[in-house]
Amino acid sequence: MRExxxxxxxxxxxxxxxxxxxxxxxxxSAPRQPGAKLAVSSAGRMAGSVSGGCVxxxxxxxxxxxxxxxxxxxxxxGVADETAWSVGLSCGGEIEIWVEPVAADDASATxxxxxxxxxxxxxxxxxxxxxxxPKAGASMLIGAQGGGTGSLGSAExxxxxxAAAEPSLEAQRPARLPLPAAGEGGELFVDVYxxxxxxxxxxxxxxxxxLVSLARTLGFETVVIDPRGPFATRERFAQVDRLICxxxxxxxxxxxLDEGTALVVLSHDPKLDLPAxxxxxxxxxxxxxxxxxxxxxxxxxxxxxxxxxSADQIARIHAPIGLDLGGRSPExxxxxILAEMVAVxxxxxxxxxxx
Numbered sequence: 001m002r003e004x005x006x007x008x009x010x011x012x013x014x015x016x017x018x019x020x021x022x023x024x025x026x027x028x029s030a031p032r033q034p035g036a037k038l039a040v041s042s043a044g045r046m047a048g049s050v051s052g053g054c055v056x057x058x059x060x061x062x063x064x065x066x067x068x069x070x071x072x073x074x075x076x077x078g079v080a081d082e083t084a085w086s087v088g089l090s091c092g093g094e095i096e097i098w099v100e101p102v103a104a105d106d107a108s109a110t111x112x113x114x115x116x117x118x119x120x121x122x123x124x125x126x127x128x129x130x131x132x133x134p135k136a137g138a139s140m141l142i143g144a145q146g147g148g149t150g151s152l153g154s155a156e157x158x159x160x161x162x163a164a165a166e167p168s169l170e171a172q173r174p175a176r177l178p179l180p181a182a183g184e185g186g187e188l189f190v191d192v193y194x195x196x197x198x199x200x201x202x203x204x205x206x207x208x209x210x211l212v213s214l215a216r217t218l219g220f221e222t223v224v225i226d227p228r229g230p231f232a233t234r235e236r237f238a239q240v241d242r243l244i245c246x247x248x249x250x251x252x253x254x255x256x257l258d259e260g261t262a263l264v265v266l267s268h269d270p271k272l273d274l275p276a277x278x279x280x281x282x283x284x285x286x287x288x289x290x291x292x293x294x295x296x297x298x299x300x301x302x303x304x305x306x307x308x309x310s311a312d313q314i315a316r317i318h319a320p321i322g323l324d325l326g327g328r329s330p331e332x333x334x335x336x337i338l339a340e341m342v343a344v345x346x347x348x349x350x351x352x353x354x355x
Contacts, residue, residue: 002196004039005116007047012104012112017042019063023050024074024131024189025096025176032095034174035191039102042067050097062099072100072137098131098189100139107150114141114149115193122195124259124284126169128152128161130179133186144169144259144284157181165190171347172259172286194286195260196221197345202248202276203267204231207291211264211334212240218338225251225276226267248276257283262341264321265290274303281313287344289321289337323350 004020011018021038038050040063050059055077062075078094102108111127118125124144130136130152140150142162152158160181168175168190179185199215201208204226212222216239223242226232232245244251252275257263263280264287265273273290277300280288290297297319304314322336323343343350 002119004037004048005119007041007045008039008102008112009116011039011041011043011045012102012109015104016045017067017104018102019066019099020102021050021059021063021075021097021099022189022191023095024098025094027078027094034176034189038063040064040067051095055095055097059097059099062097066099066101070101072098074098074131098129100129100137108139111139111141111150118143119193119195122256122258122260124169124172124195125193126165127191127193128165129189129191130185131176131187131189133179133184135184136186142169154184157184160185161188164188168192172345173347195258198223198258198261199341200225200252200255200257200261200263202226202263202265202272203269203291204228204233204237204243205266205268207266207330207333207337209236209334210331211266211337212237214334214338216241218342220262223255225255226272248272248279252276252279257285259284259286261285262287262289262345264337264341268292268296270300270303273300277304277317278307278309281309281316287318287341288316289318289340291321291333292319294320318344 008018018039018041023032023034023036026034032050036050038048038059040046040060062073066073075097102112115127125141127139127141129139135153138152140148140152140158142148152161161179164177164179169192172192172194174192175190177188179188197219198221200223202225204224208224215222222240224237224240225244225248227245227247229245232243234243237243257280263285265276267273301314318340322333323339325336327333327336
């Protein structure tokens with residue numbers, strides 16, 4: 001959604017209408033995954049992509065029809081489909097795309113504005129849309145902490161949809177689900193909007209330098225925290241978005257650890273490590289990792305257990321930190337850490353360590 005958010009807002013503010021196309025299912029090989037979006041304005045402007053180009057032309061034509069009719073449509077493209085070949089989908093996959101109208105003067109605008117607010121406030125949210133059934137096209141927005149905007153048509157349908165969507169919201173992955181509900185259900189698409197990715201590093205040590213650089217390449221906002229003045233300098237961390245020379249328990253009061261955050265503890269100093277991990281365990285951070293040997297980490301675990309943290313809570317901490325790539329240099333360790341962060345964010349089995 002972020003890739004088309006600004007353009008959509010500008011179009012609506014200028015009085016244009018728009019059609020929003022969203023990939024809702026992928027089978028086999030396809031260039032874009034569920035949740036990818038293409039917006040088309042009534043003036044013919046475009047933003048985003050649903051296929052990397054191979055079916056864009058056909059989707060744009062369908063978007064124009066949706067703009068004219070005001071009715072949503074579900075499009076299907078596959079390699080066995082002559083239409084798909086004609087528009088260039090020869091990669092071996094199949095995709096389905098939901099195309100819906102968005103206008104400034106109807107209920108879609110209210111939902112769209114609520115989505116924009118959630119994204120800008122770094123709040124994990126999901127938009128639930130019925131793709132079939134008698135209420136096809138109905139949509140609502142839910143948040144990870146409760147609340148919501150819009151309705152699928154009845155309180156019972158809203159309740160069932162929210163319950164069905166919770167696992168996808170927690171995993172931060174889109175999903176397409178059946179939603180039987182006394183004849184009112186249909187297929188439900190759960191379009192999850194995670195907060196922007198952020199890396200918070202505690203310990204301005206040498207490994208933090210390449211880690212920050214690599215993370216910025218992948219689009220992470222980066223924060224480095226260390227109370228030691230000679231370590232936390234702009235000369236060393238010229239690339240970091242935010243450098244905080246303070247104790248972690250103070251610095252993390254002003255740095256939210258939300259569902260888009262990876263907290264990485266690198267200092268080897270329990271005076272820094274433990275307060276940072278305590279903050280992380282009390283937060284909704286997506287990833288918690290701590291550098292150190294097994295002996296060092298065992299001491300951390302014992303200290304955290306004494307502070308009252310349960311085994312399940314402590315198991316959130318990834319240690320030894322990073323995927324086992326066999327590297328030993330700071331750059332290789334940084335790569336291993338970032339690879340594990342990405343694996344966890346994407347729900348890959350590589351991001352799960354045996355206890």
